[in-house]
Amino acid sequence: xxxxASASSWRGPLRLIGHRVLLALIxxxxxxxxxxxxxxxxxxxxxxxxxxxxxxxxxxAALRKEMGLDQPGPVRYYxxxxxxxxxxxxxxxxxxxxxxxxISVRLPNTLILAxxxxxxxxxxxxxxxxxxxxxxxxxxxxxxxxxxxxMVALPEFLVATVAVLILSVKLxxxxxxxxxxxxxxxxxxxxxxxxxxxxxxVGVIAQLGRMIRAAIIAELDRPxxxxxxxxxxxxxxxxxxxxxxxxxxxxxxxxxLSLSYLFGGAIIVETIFSxxxxxxxxxxAVTSRDMPLLQACAMIFCAVYLLLVLVADVxxxxxNPRLRNA
Amino acid sequence: MKDTTQHVEVRDxxxxxxxxxxxxxxxxxxxxxxxxxxxxxxxxxxxxxxxxTIALALMGYARGSAEITGQxxxxxxxxxxxxxxxxxxQRGHRISYVAxxxxxxxxxxxxxxxxxxxxxxxxxxxxxxxxxxxxxxxFRSLALPNPETIGQRYPHELSGGQLQRLMAAxxxxxxxxxxxxxxxxxxxxxxxxxEVLQAFRRVVREQGATGVYVSHDLAVVAQMADRVLxxxxxxxxxxxxVDVILQSxxxxxxxxxxxAAMPVVMAAPVLPDAPVPLLExxxxxxxxxxxxxxxxxxxxxxxxxxxxxGRGAALGVxxxxxxxxSTVARxxxxxxxxxxxxxxxxxxxxxxxxxxxSREELRRVQIVFQSADVAxxxxxxxxxxxxxxxxxxxxxxxxxxxxxxxxLLDLIKLPASIASRRCDELSGGQKQRVNLARALAAEPDxxxxxxxxxxxxxxxxxxxxxxxxxxxxDLGVAYLFISHDIETVKALCDDIVVLYKGTRVExxxxxxYNVPPVHPYTDLLISSVPELRSDWLSDESERxxxxxxxxxxxxxxxxxxxxxxVAIAGTCEVSAPPVRQLSSGNAVLCHHTxxxxxxxxxxxxxx
Numbered sequence: 001x002x003x004x005a006s007a008s009s010w011r012g013p014l015r016l017i018g019h020r021v022l023l024a025l026i027x028x029x030x031x032x033x034x035x036x037x038x039x040x041x042x043x044x045x046x047x048x049x050x051x052x053x054x055x056x057x058x059x060x061a062a063l064r065k066e067m068g069l070d071q072p073g074p075v076r077y078y079x080x081x082x083x084x085x086x087x088x089x090x091x092x093x094x095x096x097x098x099x100x101x102x103i104s105v106r107l108p109n110t111l112i113l114a115x116x117x118x119x120x121x122x123x124x125x126x127x128x129x130x131x132x133x134x135x136x137x138x139x140x141x142x143x144x145x146x147x148x149x150x151m152v153a154l155p156e157f158l159v160a161t162v163a164v165l166i167l168s169v170k171l172x173x174x175x176x177x178x179x180x181x182x183x184x185x186x187x188x189x190x191x192x193x194x195x196x197x198x199x200x201x202v203g204v205i206a207q208l209g210r211m212i213r214a215a216i217i218a219e220l221d222r223p224x225x226x227x228x229x230x231x232x233x234x235x236x237x238x239x240x241x242x243x244x245x246x247x248x249x250x251x252x253x254x255x256x257l258s259l260s261y262l263f264g265g266a267i268i269v270e271t272i273f274s275x276x277x278x279x280x281x282x283x284x285a286v287t288s289r290d291m292p293l294l295q296a297c298a299m300i301f302c303a304v305y306l307l308l309v310l311v312a313d314v315x316x317x318x319x320n321p322r323l324r325n326a
Numbered sequence: 327m328k329d330t331t332q333h334v335e336v337r338d339x340x341x342x343x344x345x346x347x348x349x350x351x352x353x354x355x356x357x358x359x360x361x362x363x364x365x366x367x368x369x370x371x372x373x374x375x376x377x378x379t380i381a382l383a384l385m386g387y388a389r390g391s392a393e394i395t396g397q398x399x400x401x402x403x404x405x406x407x408x409x410x411x412x413x414x415x416q417r418g419h420r421i422s423y424v425a426x427x428x429x430x431x432x433x434x435x436x437x438x439x440x441x442x443x444x445x446x447x448x449x450x451x452x453x454x455x456x457x458x459x460x461x462x463x464x465f466r467s468l469a470l471p472n473p474e475t476i477g478q479r480y481p482h483e484l485s486g487g488q489l490q491r492l493m494a495a496x497x498x499x500x501x502x503x504x505x506x507x508x509x510x511x512x513x514x515x516x517x518x519x520x521e522v523l524q525a526f527r528r529v530v531r532e533q534g535a536t537g538v539y540v541s542h543d544l545a546v547v548a549q550m551a552d553r554v555l556x557x558x559x560x561x562x563x564x565x566x567x568v569d570v571i572l573q574s575x576x577x578x579x580x581x582x583x584x585x586a587a588m589p590v591v592m593a594a595p596v597l598p599d600a601p602v603p604l605l606e607x608x609x610x611x612x613x614x615x616x617x618x619x620x621x622x623x624x625x626x627x628x629x630x631x632x633x634x635x636g637r638g639a640a641l642g643v644x645x646x647x648x649x650x651x652s653t654v655a656r657x658x659x660x661x662x663x664x665x666x667x668x669x670x671x672x673x674x675x676x677x678x679x680x681x682x683x684s685r686e687e688l689r690r691v692q693i694v695f696q697s698a699d700v701a702x703x704x705x706x707x708x709x710x711x712x713x714x715x716x717x718x719x720x721x722x723x724x725x726x727x728x729x730x731x732x733x734l735l736d737l738i739k740l741p742a743s744i745a746s747r748r749c750d751e752l753s754g755g756q757k758q759r760v761n762l763a764r765a766l767a768a769e770p771d772x773x774x775x776x777x778x779x780x781x782x783x784x785x786x787x788x789x790x791x792x793x794x795x796x797x798x799x800d801l802g803v804a805y806l807f808i809s810h811d812i813e814t815v816k817a818l819c820d821d822i823v824v825l826y827k828g829t830r831v832e833x834x835x836x837x838x839y840n841v842p843p844v845h846p847y848t849d850l851l852i853s854s855v856p857e858l859r860s861d862w863l864s865d866e867s868e869r870x871x872x873x874x875x876x877x878x879x880x881x882x883x884x885x886x887x888x889x890x891x892v893a894i895a896g897t898c899e900v901s902a903p904p905v906r907q908l909s910s911g912n913a914v915l916c917h918h919t920x921x922x923x924x925x926x927x928x929x930x931x932x933x
Binding site (some may be wrong): 171227228322 | 389422425427431433434435445482496634675850
């Protein structure tokens with residue numbers, strides 16, 4: 001194919017992807033307005049929280065002025081939005097340190113936990129999804145269905161508590177809290193992360209596995225699958241060469257949802273294992289009315305979510321020749 | 327067994343499925359046949375006759391959880407009782423399959439060439455380079471355009487006729503000893519069907535393969551097969567050489583298939599001329615996308631289409647896929663607003679879209695879609711579906727509605743007990759009748775029938791046509807009958823309009839289409855319909871090439887120019903054709919005069 005032909009064949013998908021990026025940015029802007037408004041509606045404010053119950057109204061008013069809380073909403077929103085888009089979400093009202101500093105300590109922890117959980121979950125989810133779809137209606141499929149349904153139904157705190165009871169208290173194999181010291185060995189890492197990753201993976205494997213099963217089954221009944229079988233294609237080739245390229249769109253979207261959950265929804269796991277991640281930080285920010293910190297965390301979660309969905313969309317576009325050459 | 331003179335031997339083949347309650351149901355019963363080397367056997371029958379099931383059983387394949395019993399030998403291989411790996415080694419290698427709808431049977435996300443050479447690669451027949459070369463030479467013998475590069479495309483970038491030929495290349499790439507064609511041309515336009523049939527026949531002969539040809543169309547089978555096996559409900563009714571079957575069918579069922587293949591003209595009295603026609607469509611331009619200043623949409627589908635239908639009359643609109651015939655129905659029904667032009671009912675202009683039409687206007691114009699499977703809610707009972715229409719247009723409820731539903735079912739010749747059945751429990755023909763009853767429930771003045779018989783078998787199609795003619799006679803309802811099949815249209819309609827790429831190339835009364843001269847495109851359509859004799863395709867010599875095939879179609883010239891075998895150099899590629907009134911009464915859009923048209927067309931009949 002000539003260079004000009006391939007250049008023009010890229011114009012279509014690039015426009016489509018550019019469109020999606022633009023939509024994501026607009027969504028993020030809308031979300032920022034919503035976050036700012038809602039966090040303003042929370043009862044109490046940081047000045048009150050810092051000074052405690054015994055403070056006089058004058059003291060509170062003075063501190064409010066100092067913190068800039070007396071300015072009108074739109075002005076504060078504009079200043080905040082400008083700051084956050086330049087990478088400076090402001091000062092924490094409680095600790096008086098820059099929010100970016102607090103977050104930069106916690107963010108890597110969350111990223112590591114999410115990444116490890118993903119690495120563990122995705123292969124298992126694919127294994128369960130594919131095996132279950134191919135054995136549709138048979139014993140294996142039915143038992144896997146029961147298994148994944150129970151995994152989805154079990155609340156995380158229960159899984160975590162039972163895991164701690166057995167693995168930490170009874171057997172004393174693993175530590176019950178995840179504290180990773182600076183000079184930890186590889187073995188320490190594995191031992192420290194084993195339980196939180198396991199607890200997070202239970203839900204994700206089950207959810208994602210079921211979605212993968214559904215996506216593959218939707219393809220199994222299409223005539224091209226029968227045609228491939230009549231060509232003498234082996235089961236493995238059928239799945240990886242014929243079905244997955246067509247099912248990958250819905251699967252990457254399901255993965256994006258699961259990953260965004262790992263990122264922001266790990267609060268229970270973080271709490272139980274005293275793991276210093278972003279979700280815990282955000283909850284602390286709510287209880288201490290530390291609005292800049294709360295808003296920054298919320299924006300990060302939304303941005304990550306949008307980014308994941310965007311990547312999934314782009315992936316689905318590139319995997320589909322109809323959209324790719326649109 | 328092992329009669330070595332026969333290439334394929336099948337003895338007592340039965341296929342059993344399990345009903346939902348677990349009881350067995352035999353969908354193929356004790357079928358036995360042989361096929362000699364290099365011969366083609368046709369399996370013919372209606373849907374549910376088990377013809378595809380038998381064809382698939384020849385590959386040791388059964389859909390769902392069906393079970394195959396009996397003896398099947400193909401060449402050296404015994405397929406009954408063979409294990410999964412042994413079957414895999416045969417499939418796509420020694421025995422190959424051409425599926426009914428190539429558009430669905432190609433993997434949408436892989437390039438065509440990779441799919442075509444896949445059998446050669448997975449069966450380890452030859453290295454990739456050699457397989458690609460063989461594919462290109464097959465593309466060439468199948469008369470595909472740009473054989474070197476066409477494989478680089480994805481399935482959605484190719485037409486149905488091209489995909490069907492590419493699928494034949496995929497089946498032949500391993501030089502199989504047996505090729506199974508499963509209704510390979512049913513989804514194609516007649517004009518494309520001839521080309522595809524010719525290509526198939528040539529290539530299968532070149533390779534010296536044995537063939538199995540599955541079809542419901544006796545006329546197509548007559549061109550492709552040496553022997554015919556007639557099936558009904560999984561049982562063999564008759565098997566014999568193709569000429570014997572055509573000339574002296576022994577079985578009643580075969581005779582019925584033959585008579586259904588030749589629809590008879592069902593004339594109906596046209597009601598006396600009213601001062602204004604019932605439906606008058608004038609100068610319709612319609613399409614999709616934004617409309618420019620001159621009222622032309624960005625993607626035009628129809629340009630300047632007009633016709634009128636009298637009370638109780640039937641107008642046929644024919645054309646191939648992409649001719650805009652369904653768009654005509656959508657515009658009349660108000661589903662698509664035309665960019666220009668008017669639709670009048672009894673002389674009163676109708677609003678361009680549904681929201682502007684009164685309920686009474688909606689009631690008087692009803693539409694029936696091609697696929698009853700899609701048009702009818704599968705979760706509702708027949709009574710519910712009809713009752714809803716009665717309530718909506720007439721406010722009929724309760725006992726009165728039940729009585730009306732029974733009347734309607736009687737009208738479409740279904741038992742009243744069917745009212746309580748759900749649609750997904752009905753057969754294809756029954757569903758199409760209910761689909762028709764849904765429109766009749768509104769007591770319309772005109773029904774727009776969009777390819778209502780196209781998805782049906784020959785026999786069922788004949789019955790539905792009879793019903794349509796009878797309803798017209800008894801109720802005086804008018805039809806706008808849209809079809810790609812000129813024989814069907816001729817059987818039912820008084821007047822016929824031929825559409826090509828959104829332009830009306832010919833219009834006139836039915837009988838004028840029986841003798842030349844007609845528009846060159848109409849001529850192509852008529853001559854492409856296979857006849858019930860085995861030498862038709864051989865007589866139908868490869869078509870004369872179109873002198874302007876290299877030109878792109880242009881909206882300001884005759885749209886048919888790139889395909890027209892009789893285009894006049896110096897005229898047709900220069901100016902738009904005029905509308906010519908022929909002495910038969912037909913109007914044609916063509917540069918040719920009546921004389922020259924007659925000459926080119928009668929020459930062909932003689933020569």
